[in-house]
Amino acid sequence: LTINRTSGNIAAVLGSTLTINTALVLSNGILDVGNNILAIGAAANISGASSTNFIIADCSAPTPLASVRKFIPAAGTYTFPIGDNTASADGMQYAPVSITLTGGTYSGLGYVAFSVNDVKDPALDASTDYITRYWEMKRPLTLSPTNYQINSTYYPTDVVGNEGLCLSNQWSGSAWLNNGVVSAANTLTIDCTQLVATTRVTKGYRDPEINVTQGATNYLTASTYTFANTGLGNFTDVVFTIQNLGQQNLNLAAATLTGASEYSILSAYASPVLGPTGTTTFTIRLYPLTAGT
Numbered sequence: 001l002t003i004n005r006t007s008g009n010i011a012a013v014l015g016s017t018l019t020i021n022t023a024l025v026l027s028n029g030i031l032d033v034g035n036n037i038l039a040i041g042a043a044a045n046i047s048g049a050s051s052t053n054f055i056i057a058d059c060s061a062p063t064p065l066a067s068v069r070k071f072i073p074a075a076g077t078y079t080f081p082i083g084d085n086t087a088s089a090d091g092m093q094y095a096p097v098s099i100t101l102t103g104g105t106y107s108g109l110g111y112v113a114f115s116v117n118d119v120k121d122p123a124l125d126a127s128t129d130y131i132t133r134y135w136e137m138k139r140p141l142t143l144s145p146t147n148y149q150i151n152s153t154y155y156p157t158d159v160v161g162n163e164g165l166c167l168s169n170q171w172s173g174s175a176w177l178n179n180g181v182v183s184a185a186n187t188l189t190i191d192c193t194q195l196v197a198t199t200r201v202t203k204g205y206r207d208p209e210i211n212v213t214q215g216a217t218n219y220l221t222a223s224t225y226t227f228a229n230t231g232l233g234n235f236t237d238v239v240f241t242i243q244n245l246g247q248q249n250l251n252l253a254a255a256t257l258t259g260a261s262e263y264s265i266l267s268a269y270a271s272p273v274l275g276p277t278g279t280t281t282f283t284i285r286l287y288p289l290t291a292g293t
Helices: none
Strands: 002-004 010-013 018-020 023-028 030-032 037-040 045-047 067-071 076-080 097-102 111-117 134-138 147-153 167-171 187-192 198-204 210-214 217-219 236-244 263-267 279-286
Touching (some): 002 010, 067 134, 097 111, 187 198
Parallel strands (some): 002 023, 018 037, 023 045, 037 067
Antiparallel strands (some): 067 111, 076 097, 097 147, 134 198, 147 187, 167 198, 210 217, 210 236, 263 279
């Protein structure tokens, strides 16, 4: 398929899913996939892409199924010359993304699919420093590289706050993975090892997020921990861990303890708890002097 009409303008809009098995040549103009999948076969390639000749694969609400799907014959780097549609926040823009796959085995039946959305990622808990753009990647479970790196490009108008503080971030579908780095202006780079069917990448400096654990159990706000039965004159010490799941440092106020006098803070936590993987501990002692619950 050759697109050869007018550079910078939409030349064609897909009415259904299309598979290209030889080549897609973007000579002049923009191909809009609409709410469809543009599939590029294992032996096919895309050429001629630029800021005025690209593929609109915008996964915003009107077209959530939009994507460019590339079937993968071998490890290597694959580029997706995609952009968002005219209704996006800053109008139609070219925001290409590439993926480098290493390790694993490939049959040509597995694929990687990308789309882009010119809004802040809905799960990104960064209130001051972030970009208003994310890329969504989908893959079947049959595609299993050892690891992969994603690189993408965005615009100065996408930046909110201090871009220099922003880290690349990967959303697993249920949590943010702390595998991001600071990258050059207007670029996103992230090395990934977790394989999920759908993942999103973006940039931001995520707010501090507290998580309290005892052993392997997480204790949410208003949760209750039950101490083991403890004989009179004896004591039980329990160590709790505070984790910072965010990227900004977590500042904690001094610890206080209210309630039964049989409990005391044996050792207090430290502050701040560094992001994104910092921890600190505190110990509560139960020392009963009278019988009771």
